[in-house]
Amino acid sequence: MVIDGPGRKSRPADSHRYTGAMPRYEPLCWYENALYYDIVFDADTAREASFLQAAHRRYGRTRGRRMLEPACGSGRLVAVMARRGYSVTGFDISASMLDFARDRLRRRGLKGRLVEGRMENFEFRQKFDIAHCLVSTFKYLPDEDSARSHLRCVARALKPGGIYVLGLHLTDYRRRSCERERWVGKRRGTEVVCNIQGWPPDRRRRRERVRARLVVKRRGTERRFETHWQFRTYSLRQLRTLLRSVPELEQIETYDFNCDIRNPLPFDGAQNDNVLILRRRGIR
Numbered sequence: 001m002v003i004d005g006p007g008r009k010s011r012p013a014d015s016h017r018y019t020g021a022m023p024r025y026e027p028l029c030w031y032e033n034a035l036y037y038d039i040v041f042d043a044d045t046a047r048e049a050s051f052l053q054a055a056h057r058r059y060g061r062t063r064g065r066r067m068l069e070p071a072c073g074s075g076r077l078v079a080v081m082a083r084r085g086y087s088v089t090g091f092d093i094s095a096s097m098l099d100f101a102r103d104r105l106r107r108r109g110l111k112g113r114l115v116e117g118r119m120e121n122f123e124f125r126q127k128f129d130i131a132h133c134l135v136s137t138f139k140y141l142p143d144e145d146s147a148r149s150h151l152r153c154v155a156r157a158l159k160p161g162g163i164y165v166l167g168l169h170l171t172d173y174r175r176r177s178c179e180r181e182r183w184v185g186k187r188r189g190t191e192v193v194c195n196i197q198g199w200p201p202d203r204r205r206r207r208e209r210v211r212a213r214l215v216v217k218r219r220g221t222e223r224r225f226e227t228h229w230q231f232r233t234y235s236l237r238q239l240r241t242l243l244r245s246v247p248e249l250e251q252i253e254t255y256d257f258n259c260d261i262r263n264p265l266p267f268d269g270a271q272n273d274n275v276l277i278l279r280r281r282g283i284r
Contacts, residue, residue, distance in 0.1 A: 025213055028225035031073070034100035036214055036225075038074040039185040039192045041135065044259075048134055049080045051259035051275075052165060056130045058261065059252060059277050061161025068131040068157055070119050070150070071140075075101025075112075077132070082110040089124065091117035120146040120153070127159040134167040134259075134275065139231040147232070148245055151278075155248035160282025164249060167257060167275040171233035173203045191217040206233045236269035243278075253277040 030037050052067075065086045072078050072090030074097055082088045082105065090112065092098050098114050105112050119133075120141055131154050141147045154164050183194045193215040201208040207230045214225045234242070243251050253264050257273040265271060 023224055025224040025226035028214070028227060030212055030214060030225065030227045031094050032096050033225075034074040034094075034097045035190070036192050036216060037097075038076060038100065039187050039190065040183050040194045040214075041074075041185075042076050042187075043185060045076045045080055047259055049077060049084065051255075051261055052077075052081065052130065052132055053084065054261035055163065055165055055277060059279060060129055060163050061279070062129040062159045064129040064159070066126065066128045066130075068124070068128040068154075070117075070122070070131065070133050070154070071137040072101060072114065073097050073137075075104050075114065077134075078112050078114065079104050079108060079110055082112045083108070088112040089115075089126075089128070091115045091122060093118055120149040122153050122157075124157055127162070128157050129159055129162045130165070131158060131162070132165040134165065136168045136231070138166060138168050139234070140229070142232055144242065147242055151242075151246040151249060154278075155246060155280055158280040160280050162280045164278040164280075165275060166278060167273070168234065168239075170236055170239065170269060170272045170274060171201050171208065172272060173201055173233070173235060175200050189218060193217075201233045203233070206238075207231070208233050236267075239274075240267075243276075248281055249278040250281050251276055252279050 067081055067086040067088045069078060069088065069090040072092050073094075075090060078088050078090045078101055090101065091114070093116065095116060098116060101114050105114075119137070138147070138150070141150055158164065177200065179198045181196045185192050185194070195213045197211050199209040210229055210231060212227045216223050216225065243249070251267065254267040254277070255261070255264055255275040256271045257275060259275060267274070267276070
């Protein structure tokens with residue numbers, strides 16, 4: 001599974017071929033256009049926020065409500081968690097995403113700290129009760145060293161007994177076909193149709209190639225954009241090996257991208273989409 005969206009399942013690409021004229025897509029890094037990205041992902045925000053609250057109550061061993069979001073993107077969860085009473089800090093590598101997130105907080109009269117930062121190298125003076133990164137952004141970290149560095153940074157940022165809620169898809173190296181997912185989002189006259197395709201993974205290089213194509217309709221106009229990127233791949237064994245290399249964090253429970261706190265699942269690779277509950281060691 002290579003597609004990032006809680007509760008959404010990938011499907012194999014259709015076997016038939018399109019025989020008409022192929023539409024043209026403008027190159028666009030969709031992470032630099034926060035509005036389109038936000039419209040696509042925002043449908044899951046309330047459910048994810050409720051899951052984070054429930055996970056904090058069930059698995060956290062601290063009493064505070066300080067929350068950290070690495071790769072906070074457009075700030076959709078920053079805003080809703082601030083509204084729910086959390087003291088939220090978020091960081092992202094994209095200045096345009098942060099501008100969008102700051103404007104969202106301002107318009108809603110909410111407070112939150114938003115700064116530029118990289119997932120593999122960050123540090124804050126304050127300590128947090130909960131951190132989260134839900135939609136496979138972790139897989140942008142290109143190698144084992146950067147992934148391990150990220151987890152260690154999170155561990156240092158958490159209070160003993162604090163939790164990290166980490167979502168990512170595992171990789172089925174047996175897969176030989178492409179997978180596709182189609183999402184549609186609408187907001188105030190703008191419709192975004194998002195088609196994401198993932199190619200079969202390269203086991204030797206531990207890479208999977210992904211493409212997002214957006215069709216944006218607004219006021220009778222239509223524009224088409226596409227973005228390409230690569231994810232790092234993880235089998236169950238590879239992910240377990242990585243987690244063992246960061247003993248400061250203890251993996252205590254697993255869910256899938258449905259984010260149903262009532263339905264924990266075995267961490268056995270039976271499902272590709274995994275939401276891990278990692279707890280900072282130090283409090284029993």
